[in-house]
Amino acid sequence: MVNTRAWRAEAIRRIEADYTRSADTHLVRVDLPRAPGITLYLKDESSHPTGSLKxxxxxxxxxxxxxxxxxxxxxxxxxxxxxxxxxxxxxxxxxxxxxxxxxxxxxxxxxxxxxxxxxxxxxxxxxxxxxxxxxxxxxxxxxxxxxxxxxxxxERATDWRGNNNIAESIFAQMAAEEHPIPEWVVCGAGTGGTSATIGRFIAYRRHATRLCVADPEHSVFHRHYADRAISQLPPGPAPCIEGIGRPRVEPSFLPTVIDRMIAVDDAASIGAMRALSERLGRRVGGSTGTNLIACAALIEEMRAAGRQGSIVTLLCDGGERYGCTYYDDAWLAARGLAWHDAARRIGDLLGS
The missing domain is CATH 3.40.50.1100 (Rossmann fold)
Structure with missing residues (x-):
């Protein structure tokens, strides 16, 4: 008969040993020639053993x-x-x-x-x-x-105060940069767990950083953020960007820790994803494009106000899993996703 307590201890040891063998994910710096004094950073979660933030x-x-x-x-x-x-x-x-x-x-x-x-x-x-x-x-x-x-x-399984969560990792990696405390951190919301962790960590460490959540247009989260009475969408179009956006407000989504939400059109997400892939020389996933559209809006506001600083967002996963969808022009055309204008606009911002 299996000793359950001993099995559980061994299971936890295996997971912790796997974590110890893993390096932290990279923070990729992207200089913006058309926005001098503002620097974009990508927390590259695609380098995890299973290829994503998840x-x-x-x-x-x-x-x-x-x-x-x-x-x-x-x-x-x-x-x-x-x-x-x-x-x-x-x-x-x-x-x-x-x-x-x-x-x-x-x-x-x-x-x-x-x-x-x-x-x-x-x-x-x-x-x-x-x-x-x-x-x-x-x-x-x-x-x-x-x-x-x-x-x-x-939102409760992750220790938001530290223990190498994604927020602690971001701020540690930013420490030697010109602007070590970001003006904004930008992420998406699928469960809401990542935004809850980052928002709580910012408050706990008393940083001036603000948290922006990018959300697909056909998602309930940004609607709920604007009006707490809205908790579910009626049947209708679903976001085509996998991993973020939901038809109902999930229990892990905490709007109170968020400073701003930006709704993003699916076609714009695809265009930004394509432009960033061109700039980096490797493919990224669709939710990274969603984040980038929100970053572009914040960068433009900072530039117009004459502000300098840094913005950090998440490169959520690689594009290898989307070769038959987001990187298939016929698939996009069949869904009426006109992504080229957004790709040109973001490509111009990135200097690619």
Whole structure:
């Protein structure tokens, strides 16, 4: 018979050992020749072992569940995800020898599904993205498993005061720059966990930095930020940018720690993504483009006001998973996504 306490201690040791073997992610400096005195930095989360920002979240969710004794040696682990979180969670589940099932929208990019399977995960696709929550809960009940529920636990699973969270890492890496305390940090919101961590850390360390969240137009978060009475969208168009934007306000989304939200058109996100990929010489994902559009608006405001300083945003994942979608011109044309103007505008800002 398995000693559950000993198994849990070994599981935590494995996750911590994996973290110790990993280097921190890079902070990439992007000088802006058309905005002298303003520098853009990209926190490159694509260099995690599973290729995205969600690697941090998956590690935290597993440790949170293990320390709460919600996961044992025979537990089937379930998650509702648009792809990247599930890729990372499959990685940790395989590390611990656990079965993992990802409940994903049927529209999820095929390379993400392949990555989940590569790490030993199973796919349960649903046609309606709004149904992922109920399906995940049902599978957890049927298997006697545990639903990790990133949308509820993201903001509390991460230690926002430190412990090498993404905010602490950003400010440590900025320490020797000309403007070490950023004017703005810009991120997106899928669960809301990253914005909650960054916003709380800024307040805790008493920084003057402000937090801006970039949100797809067809998402409820920016609407809820403007009017707390709005908590859910009626059926309609869904954002095409995977990983950010939701039809309902998730429990982990904390509008009170955010200073500003900017709604971003999908086509503009694609254009910015393409322009940045050209500037860096490698592909980035769509949510990075969303962040960059918000950065461009803030840079223009700073320039008009004669302000200098730094802006930090997240390079959330690489573009390899989107070759059949965001980097396929025919796919974009079929969806009426006119991205070229935004690509030219952002390319001009980046000097590419």
């Amino acid at each position: 690697h941090r979240l998956a590690r935290s969710l597993f440790l949170h569940a293990l320390c709460n004794a919600w996961i044992g040696p025979q537990t089937c682990v379930i998650e509702a995800s648009s792809g990247s979180t599930a890729v990372s969670e499959a990685y940790f589940a395989r590390m611990l020898g656990l079965r993992f099932i990802a409940v994903v929208p049927a529209s999820t990019a095929a390379p993400k599904l392949d990555a989940i399977r590569f790490h030993g995960g199973e796919i349960h696709a649903v046609d309606d993205p709004r149904a992922v929550y109920a399906q995940a809960q049902r599978l957890a009940a049927e298997t006697g498993g545990h639903y990790l529920d990133q949308f509820t636990y993201a």
